[in-house]
Amino acid sequence: MVNLGICQPLPRILAPPIHYSIFSTSSIDRIANSSIYTRAGTRIQTRRKKMWCLASSNAKQLDSSSAAAPNIPDGERMLVFVPPHSLIKHWVSILRNVETPSAIFKSAIGELGRLLTYEATRDWLPTITGEIQAPLGVASVEFIDPREPVVVVPILRAGLGLAEHAPSILPAMVTYHLGLRRDEKTLQASVYLNKLPKKLPPGCRVLVFDPILATGGTIVAAIDMLNDCGVENKQIKIISALSAPPALQKLSTKFPGIKVYTGIIDSVVNDTGYIVPGMGDAGDRIFGTTHN
Numbered sequence: 001m002v003n004l005g006i007c008q009p010l011p012r013i014l015a016p017p018i019h020y021s022i023f024s025t026s027s028i029d030r031i032a033n034s035s036i037y038t039r040a041g042t043r044i045q046t047r048r049k050k051m052w053c054l055a056s057s058n059a060k061q062l063d064s065s066s067a068a069a070p071n072i073p074d075g076e077r078m079l080v081f082v083p084p085h086s087l088i089k090h091w092v093s094i095l096r097n098v099e100t101p102s103a104i105f106k107s108a109i110g111e112l113g114r115l116l117t118y119e120a121t122r123d124w125l126p127t128i129t130g131e132i133q134a135p136l137g138v139a140s141v142e143f144i145d146p147r148e149p150v151v152v153v154p155i156l157r158a159g160l161g162l163a164e165h166a167p168s169i170l171p172a173m174v175t176y177h178l179g180l181r182r183d184e185k186t187l188q189a190s191v192y193l194n195k196l197p198k199k200l201p202p203g204c205r206v207l208v209f210d211p212i213l214a215t216g217g218t219i220v221a222a223i224d225m226l227n228d229c230g231v232e233n234k235q236i237k238i239i240s241a242l243s244a245p246p247a248l249q250k251l252s253t254k255f256p257g258i259k260v261y262t263g264i265i266d267s268v269v270n271d272t273g274y275i276v277p278g279m280g281d282a283g284d285r286i287f288g289t290t291h292n
Contacts, residue, residue, distance in 0.1 A: 078252040080243070080260045083119045088112065092263040095241060095279045102288035106161050109211060109286060112241055112263055113162035117169045117207065120237045120261040124205065125150065125170075146172040151200060151231075153178055154209040155222055156193060158282035162241060163209040178225065180218045187273045189218040191225075200229045206236045211282040213240045213262070215273045216247030223255050233257035241282065242266060244275045 091112040094100055100108070126145040131138050149172040154163040156179040166173060179193030200206070206226060210219050219238065226236060234257040243262040246269050251258055268276040279285070 076256050078256055078258050080248060082262055085115060088115050088263055102285060105285045109161045109241055110164035113239060114165035114169060116239045116261045117166055120239060144171045149174045151204050151206040153206060155180055155218060158211045158286055159209040161286040162211045162239060178222055180221055182218055187215050187217055189221040196225060196229050200231050206231055208236060208238045211241040213243040213247035214269050214275045216250035219247060220250050220254060242275055242279055244269045
């Protein structure tokens with residue numbers, strides 16, 4: 001065994017800034033006067049041009065109708081990220097296709113979850129630095145700190161598919177399952193499984209996996225339960241394959257400081273609570289329990 005000696009933090013190499021997408025829609029009236037802000041502090045008005053702005057490391061004011069937001073610190077805003085990677089677009093396209101069979105759908109949503117997890121954990125994981133003996137000399141190194149495992153919370157049942165490859169991304173993690181069922185008439189969520197502890201460690205990092213953020217009932221109930229465990233909004237990141245404005249609006253209003261990483265945003269939720277065009281019921285398509 002090689003002893004890892006703790007040393008001073010290594011200087012970081014500055015990488016080019018990540019540019020996240022700006023998603024334009026033609027029907028987003030239901031979230032007019034949204035309180036979701038870009039990192040630059042711009043609130044997006046949806047009365048005329050109807051533009052949905054996603055978080056960017058150097059977001060700019062979109063048009064003359066955008067109003068300057070109050071001076072709200074980053075930690076008190078909800079930010080929504082849609083990484084522009086071509087592989088993310090590829091797997092979203094596979095998921096959208098009504099002809100995609102269950103086995104391929106399950107594989108695709110797992111791959112999408114892997115990529116979104118990678119994006120969400122960028123510059124977020126706790127690390128330790130030190131020196132080890134390499135084959136030709138001593139090397140300064142940086143490892144993920146195993147003393148602070150990331151808390152992974154898949155929302156059953158579809159969240160299992162999205163979180164399938166989290167262990168391949170996260171060297172140190174612990175998983176707590178949440179099972180929530182949406183009433184198809186009232187669209188309200190009810191809990192049928194809760195494996196969360198009474199209290200989670202202070203300052204822990206939490207990743208919540210919920211493939212579809214449509215009306216927001218399920219994800220809001222899940223974050224409420226995490227708050228009851230002592231987790232603050234700023235400690236939580238949500239991984240989602242597909243999102244819609246009603247759910248994002250609820251999250252922004254109730255949980256400022258939270259961050260959402262999603263494959264794509266569709267602007268319409270129909271009367272039965274499904275996103276249009278969407279990708280259908282993720283749980284049914286993963287487990288092959290319906291032909292619709």
